Structure formats: C-alpha cells, structure tokens
Amino acid sequence: MPVPEAAVFERLRGYAAVDPAASRPTRTISEVFTGKPLGEVPVGTAEDVEIAFEKARKAQAAWGALPAKQRSAVLERYRELVIDNREFLMDVIQAETGKARWAAQEEVLALILAARWFAKHAPRLMAPQSVRGAFPVLNRTTVLHQPKGVVGVVAPWNYPAALAIGDALPALLAGNAVVIKPDSQTPYSALANVDLLRQAGLATDLLQVVPGPGSVVGTAIVDRCDYLMFTGSSATGKLLAEQCGRRLIGFSAELGGKNPMIVTRGADLDKVAKAALRACFSNAGQLCISIERIYVEEAVAEEFTTKFVAAVEAMKLGVAYDYSTDMGSLISESQLETVTKHVADAVSKGATVLTGGNARPDLGPLFFEPTVLSKVDDNMEVCRNETFGPLVSIYPVADVEEAITRANDTDYGLNASVWAGSKAEGEAIAARLHTGTVCVDEGYAPAWGSTGAPMGGMGISGVGRRHGDDGLLKFTEPQTVVVTRFLNLDAPFGLSQSVWQPMLMGIARSLRFLPGR
Structure with a gap:
C-alpha cells in the first residue's frame, strides 16, 4: 500500500488539542523512508496543556462516575474499530517510524490485546472488594478504587501507537481522563487512534493529545497531572521521577535495556x-x-x-x-x-x-x-x-x-x-x-x-508495571471504607475501662482462631 495522502495527515492534525490559529508554529513530520514531508502539526505550549487539563478535569467527573461496564463497552467498540482499520493504522505507523510492516503490525496487535484484556477485567478490578476487618463481627470493611483524576502519558517515538494509546486505555478504564504528549517525531499514530476512540463513543475532552517539545509540553503535563506514565530513556526517567516526587504524585516508567x-x-x-x-x-x-x-x-x-x-x-x-x-x-x-x-x-x-x-x-x-x-x-x-x-x-x-x-x-x-x-x-x-x-x-x-x-523493568530499566492487574490499578487510589455494624470500640453497657480493655484484648487474641487470620 502507498503512503497515505497529505489530506489524511491534515485531517489527523485536527485531533491535536492545540489552538489551530494560522499564526501557530508548526513542525513538519516527514516520511522516514524517504525524508519527504507528510504534513505539519502545530507545536503545543504550556497554555495549551493548561487548557487541555481544564477540559479533562471537567469531563473526568462524569466519566469516573459511570459503572466500569459502561466504560469497558467504549473500549470494546474501539477494539473492533482497530481491527477494521488495521491496514490504515499500519500505514500511518510505518510512514512516521520507518519500521517494517510486520513490526507495525506488532503495535496494532498490542492495542487489540490491551483493549480486550483491560475492557474484560476492568469491572472486576474496579468492583468494591470485601476484606476481613479488625473485628469481623463488629465491622464491615470494603476497599474501593477511586480514579486518580487526570493521568499524563509521555510517550516515545519507537512504538508511538502501542505505548501512547496502550497506556491510556487502562487509565481511561479506571475512570480517569488522559493527556498525552507524543514524541515530536511521531504524533500521527496517536492522533489516528484518538479518531477511533471518539468514533467508539469516548467524549472529546477525556483523551487529548498535545504535540510539542518535552521541555515545554512534557514539563507542563508533569506540573499538572495526578499520575505520570513515561516510556523512554533511563536518564529522562530519573529526571521525571524527581519532578513527580516533589509533587508527591504517582509515577510509572518503562526505561532502557541492555x-x-x-x-x-x-x-x-x-x-x-x-x-x-x-x-x-x-x-x-x-x-x-x-x-x-x-x-x-x-x-x-x-x-x-x-x-x-x-x-x-x-x-x-x-x-x-x-x-x-x-x-x-x-x-x-x-x-x-x-x-x-x-x-x-x-x-x-x-x-x-x-x-x-x-x-x-x-x-x-x-x-x-x-x-x-x-x-x-x-x-x-x-x-x-x-x-x-x-x-x-x-x-x-x-x-x-x-x-x-x-x-x-x-x-x-x-x-x-x-x-x-x-x-x-x-x-x-x-x-x-x-x-x-x-x-x-x-x-x-x-x-x-x-x-x-x-x-x-528492574534496576534502571523502570519502576512500576504495565499490563495485568497492576497495569490498571496503578491509575487508582485505593480507599478503605469501614462500617461499624452495631458496637464501636467504646466500653459498652456501662462497663468500666478496667473491665472493658482486658475483654477487648481477649477478643483480639481469639481472632487467631478464625479462618484467614
């Protein structure tokens, strides 16, 4: 198949969360194989990121309140659209990365597999979980998983669809909104998938892509997000970890390898x-x-x-x-x-x-x-x-x-x-x-x-994990809710503390005989 027409890339440009004003600086994206221009993408600013986060936070409130099954349904529809549009997606990936066709298909397969697994398991992972509390008879203990809010994804150029969108999918299913900074060399792969996600029913402001330099757009995302997912070099990962640490926000990264x-x-x-x-x-x-x-x-x-x-x-x-x-x-x-x-x-x-x-x-x-x-x-x-x-x-x-x-x-x-x-x-x-x-x-x-x-990864190859239960739950805040059924820990029935406290210790010691204690 030939490289997509210029009109295709012009259409994809419209999905960037950047003011389309004619005076906006742009970056030319070229076909790697030949060096010929594919199109131009607007260069985002810190102000664009700020606007994207404002919109994302407003959209996230309603999205996060939906049952997990409803969010999963959107991702299931997206998965089918990826399958239907796989040849087009591979064309775009090849054009801006220069990889062989079979390597481009790896990205499409990764999106299909991730969308299916996370959509299937999100309702289970996001469901309230009953756990044995301090005093099983007196208390009912439940663990909830609340969305982080707005997740930032800073994605690399080597697998620009699988790693940008693939990391956004579980974050979305966990009830978050997502703002992505694609690598400046490869924005179209992410934008093409934004198109499909919107076709699948995802609200416009829930997933936004802001192209631009890492020193500007990336920094602005780190300064505003509630959790950061990064894929890239170990050196950059260390710098971002420090920035996230100063804000006390969660951070996950897949970094280099030998x-x-x-x-x-x-x-x-x-x-x-x-x-x-x-x-x-x-x-x-x-x-x-x-x-x-x-x-x-x-x-x-x-x-x-x-x-x-x-x-x-x-x-x-x-x-x-x-x-x-x-x-x-x-x-x-x-x-x-x-x-x-x-x-x-x-x-x-x-x-x-x-x-x-x-x-x-x-x-x-x-x-x-x-x-x-x-x-x-x-x-x-x-x-x-x-x-x-x-x-x-x-x-x-x-x-x-x-x-x-x-x-x-x-x-x-x-x-x-x-x-x-x-x-x-x-x-x-x-x-x-x-x-x-x-x-x-x-x-x-x-x-x-x-x-x-x-x-x-271990060592300087990363922190945290993508995929599996952890790949979704890291985008949530665990919340423990304990309901006292009929008696709290105050001395009941008018008992004195000198009587009640030894009784309380006896109850605690007897718990060791219960299953699971």
Whole structure:
C-alpha cells in the first residue's frame, strides 16, 4: 500500500488539542523512508496543556462516575474499530517510524490485546472488594478504587501507537481522563487512534493529545497531572521521577535495556538463529526489550555464530508498505549516529564485525545494516550502553553459570531470552535472571503479549508495571471504607475501662482462631 495522502495527515492534525490559529508554529513530520514531508502539526505550549487539563478535569467527573461496564463497552467498540482499520493504522505507523510492516503490525496487535484484556477485567478490578476487618463481627470493611483524576502519558517515538494509546486505555478504564504528549517525531499514530476512540463513543475532552517539545509540553503535563506514565530513556526517567516526587504524585516508567539472550549447548541452534533475527532486529533494534547481548556456551558458539550470521545476511532491507521486507529504517539522524559510533568505537578497540556495520543510503537516508559483532569487551561503548539500533554482540562463555553472571552484570533489567536443551532448564535459568520479563524459547513477544501479566523493568530499566492487574490499578487510589455494624470500640453497657480493655484484648487474641487470620 502507498503512503497515505497529505489530506489524511491534515485531517489527523485536527485531533491535536492545540489552538489551530494560522499564526501557530508548526513542525513538519516527514516520511522516514524517504525524508519527504507528510504534513505539519502545530507545536503545543504550556497554555495549551493548561487548557487541555481544564477540559479533562471537567469531563473526568462524569466519566469516573459511570459503572466500569459502561466504560469497558467504549473500549470494546474501539477494539473492533482497530481491527477494521488495521491496514490504515499500519500505514500511518510505518510512514512516521520507518519500521517494517510486520513490526507495525506488532503495535496494532498490542492495542487489540490491551483493549480486550483491560475492557474484560476492568469491572472486576474496579468492583468494591470485601476484606476481613479488625473485628469481623463488629465491622464491615470494603476497599474501593477511586480514579486518580487526570493521568499524563509521555510517550516515545519507537512504538508511538502501542505505548501512547496502550497506556491510556487502562487509565481511561479506571475512570480517569488522559493527556498525552507524543514524541515530536511521531504524533500521527496517536492522533489516528484518538479518531477511533471518539468514533467508539469516548467524549472529546477525556483523551487529548498535545504535540510539542518535552521541555515545554512534557514539563507542563508533569506540573499538572495526578499520575505520570513515561516510556523512554533511563536518564529522562530519573529526571521525571524527581519532578513527580516533589509533587508527591504517582509515577510509572518503562526505561532502557541492555537485554541478554542465553543459548546453552542443548538448544536447537537452527531455531535460535531464526528467532534471534526478530529478537534483535525488530524495528531495526529500536525496541526497549530487544536483544543486544548473546551469551553462547563455547561448545556451540562457533556453530551458532555461523548459523546466525548466515540468517542475518539473508535478511531483506528496504522500503515497503507490505510484508516483503524484514527490516526497515532507523528513525532519525541521531539514532544513525549512535549506531555508527558504537560500531566504530568497538572496531577501533579490537572488535570484529561478523556482518553488516555500514549505513545504507542507497535504500534510504537512515538505513543501517543489521550488524553482528564479536570480541567485544568492557572497554567498548557497545558492551554496557544501550545502542537502540540493529547491533548485537556475541559472547562465548564457558558454561551456564558464566552466562547467568554476565547477563546479570548490568544496571539494566528489562527483558531476557533463554534457549536451552529443555523447558525445565530454560525456566531454571530464567528464575535466576534479574529482569522484569524473561522469554524461554522466544525473544520478547510472548512476554509483551501476555497482557494479563505485569510487564516492566528492574534496576534502571523502570519502576512500576504495565499490563495485568497492576497495569490498571496503578491509575487508582485505593480507599478503605469501614462500617461499624452495631458496637464501636467504646466500653459498652456501662462497663468500666478496667473491665472493658482486658475483654477487648481477649477478643483480639481469639481472632487467631478464625479462618484467614
């Protein structure tokens, strides 16, 4: 399919929560594959954010008062619209990110899965929960979950639909309004989904997208939101955490990763080599949970390396709005520069390029070959720092123990992949890795797609979790309501304190015999 017409992007521009005055500064958004302009998006200001929050707070009151089932019905309709409009959404995602078609489909699938799971489970999670109180006979204790209010979402450019809208969905289902700051390079993916959500029945002011620079729009959102969800670099995450801490508001973040893969001598090397292509080079490696380090037992390292390099060299790069390519483009000059510098630094210090290592301007301005390095050591930038590009290093290790030790020797802890001779061995290794998710016999997709399970990072890879019960409940304030049935804790029937207090202690001691105490 061809890139969407200019009129499409002009229509999407209208969903930005920014004053459309002709005098408003704009930013040109270009097709990554070619550098040709797609359209212009107004640049938001702190005043735009303030207006968006004022509208959002007014809309949230009525939305938050609705039964959870009614909110879920809107998300169910949205899910069906995503399915019906999936080809269009993939076109928009590809145009402004440069990723291959199958990687764009990952985003659409992520939205479908998230909308379905959260819509199905929101009524359960938001329902009042009865718990055993201090004195079961005297009290009835209930836990309620109240919406936070207005949630801020600061989203990245690499998965601009799945991470902007995917984080907004549970926040909305919890009864909140949401204000999103998309990355300045990729606003259209979020705006296209705003269109679908409004078609599904979501009130205009409940979800607003304000494009603009992080220093202006992002800061204004942090200053006003009741909870912040961020996806991006660990360095920026630390700064935002400090800002949220000063305001004493909740904060959740998925941050960077330097994700390891472990391959043991019993693994099916043909299967590993094929799956590692997707694990390492999805979205040209611009994925927080992609693999950048491969630890292989020495007994099979040479054989695995030969098979993997051959598979990498068979990959097809190019520009295509269909499924005919395996890898697309990097998104920006800065990403191209980072990958180029990491390769050059490693080579200058003794690393070997087994395949790749070069930019491909013949394909497009920002293409870089999928690259495999060996003989990488701690003195090289690529060893410990996240590249966020199509670059992976292979490290032979003596045994599984060394592989685990080296995999854990990092400040990051987002995702890991394990390939072993048996599922039991793989699970045993997985349990010893310090990462938020581990995929056995896969790279990353099953863990991400398990929307009923928490997903997030350890160490400097994040705080909090998306997906699962926590992925919705973090957008709520738990409230405990205790109703005294017929007697409070004052001395009853005219008893003196000297009589009542020992009786009260006796009641407390007897509670240990009750089930669940």
